[in-house]
Amino acid sequence: MKKKAAARQQQDFNRRDFLKGSSFATLMAMLGGVELRAQAQDSKPEEKEPTFTVKCGVIGLGARGREIVSTLARLNQADIAAVCDKYPAFMKRGANLAPKAKPLDDYRKILDDKEIKAVLIATPTHQHKDIVKEAFQAGKHVYCEAPLAHTIEDARVIAHAARGAKKQVFHAGLQMRSDPQRHFLLPFIRSGALGNVAMARAQWHKKQSWRAAAPTPERERELNWRLRSETSTGIMGEIGVHQLDMASLFLNSRPISVTGFGSLIQWADGRDVPDTVQTVIEYPGGVRLIYHATLANSFDSDYEIYYGSDAAVMLRENKAWMFKEVDAPLLGWEVYARKDTFYKETGIALVANATKLAAQGEKPVEEAPFTGTPLSYALESFLTNCNEISNAVDDFAASFNVNDKAAFDKYISEIRMEPYATWRDGYGATVVAIKANEAVIKGQKITFQNDWFELG
């Protein structure tokens, strides 16, 4: 049981496991000096019929909702049956991306459709709670964008509903938790390859107003919900939630406190949320993450860096590099790994699968082998898990003619799932983001209380 639970989330790592994967590659490299390459991309895998499809509906067709629709449209496991937005222009734009889907103006119509098994919710954050609750009541699997809610109370309601829905899947939209490149790096970082982790830094820089034009004042207010503090968790909540969650995952602990600062520098257009934020998030052992995000400048975009006594690792989009200290021990394989120059520094490319010498292509691989977006991996995991759980529920019902809740819960807990952000991950990340935003607004330090993370 314990073993199963560990395999289920694949979150227990050690240095030996990581080295086991790399030793064969090292040996091969030492023998012939061949360059380590990721899986060959030359021959396209033949298009196979999907082993399953999941009928799904997308609720909320703003920019994020449309990104979800277009990503689903490229996944052959997805059968987009309906798309929904109460604003006609958005509904039309969403429907254009999925011509076979029914365009609907009320999410309840999706929930009433018995054929639709899964819903993906990308409405404004403050509208998530009621839709998630009703979706569970309607028996749907649920993918809910992060942050889960704009208040801890709402997030708790969502987490409660998800925890109780044993026959349904709940994925929090922390898509980087499904990203194979991050899963490749997780054991590397957690196994101590960086030496003593001293600190971390992450940023998100974009020059954009976040304000969208609308034909009427009412629509303008509705559309620009991110710019009002009563409905928005600001940059810390809407963007920072993902990067702070990754830091907690890589540093393997929940933060202790957050100190924040916020200013309205560039877009003083009546909004009451800062467009520039800086926070210091403290983790156990004196490790601090400095996080800054702005809508005023786009230099150097977004990335995360973890600094250790032996090396620093930078994660950027679907790539990562290691910058070693001169006195750091030799790992072996990095001698042959691809190097990239960043001004006066040399970054050793950390490429998933390369250290396992999964395959040798004809040309050196310049790109990371995982070319999908984190969102596409997350949605693929979601659809796979929906199928797994639905099948398991049906198999249980067909095999065991009993009404034994405890036995069912045990049985379903042993079903292996693809990596994803659970309700617990989503709730925890939402609490951290909401409190970080509060620290920014108040310009003060907030110490995290354990009971904020408990559901009761």
Place this chain on the structure above:
Amino acid sequence: MKQIRFLKWGLGLVLWVAISAFAADTLHFESRPGSKVKVEGSSTVHDWAVESLAIKGFMDVPANFAKDPAGAAKNIKAEVTIPVRSLKSDKSAMNNIMWEAMKMKEHPNIEYKLLELTPKSGATQGSAQFEAKGTLTVSGVTRTNVMPVTIEKVDDTKAKVTGTTGVKMTEFGIKPPAPTVGLGFIKTYDDVKITVQWLTEQAPAAAKTADAAK
């Protein structure tokens, strides 16, 4: 010591069936959660295993089992169905390869039907060990199978049937998969071991209660 323990189990089983037999001519047992089937094999790279927690089936035991275990055992009926899709590996990439090799779309279930159960260790002692002869259907191909099984009493109403048998994939028309993964060195071997742990509970023959999962 081993012999004493064995006798205790054997006698306990006979006594249990004898007491239960007052109620009906046939004792009807149905599958319960806690059942598990494991299929293990090997390959040129590593050993592999797949598991299912979903076993559907029943076992009908004649009421005269206590008086005449040897005679009654021959009349025990048992049928088991395992959905192929519920067989899973810890490595998800392997599942599709296996399901495809087993032609899951055409043949979604593995089926077993008991033909004959022969007590292995002396009828008078009410042995808990048997030799089970049955038909095993995989990928639409049916073969006769002989497997030693043990029937254990778990509590007043539950019995557990355990057994292990070896089969070859090619017997059932399954070509041992050789997936093109990595350097393409992987080739699975023909021999596989099937281990069954089937938990059953005595239930009224016609009972159809609501399930937990509906």
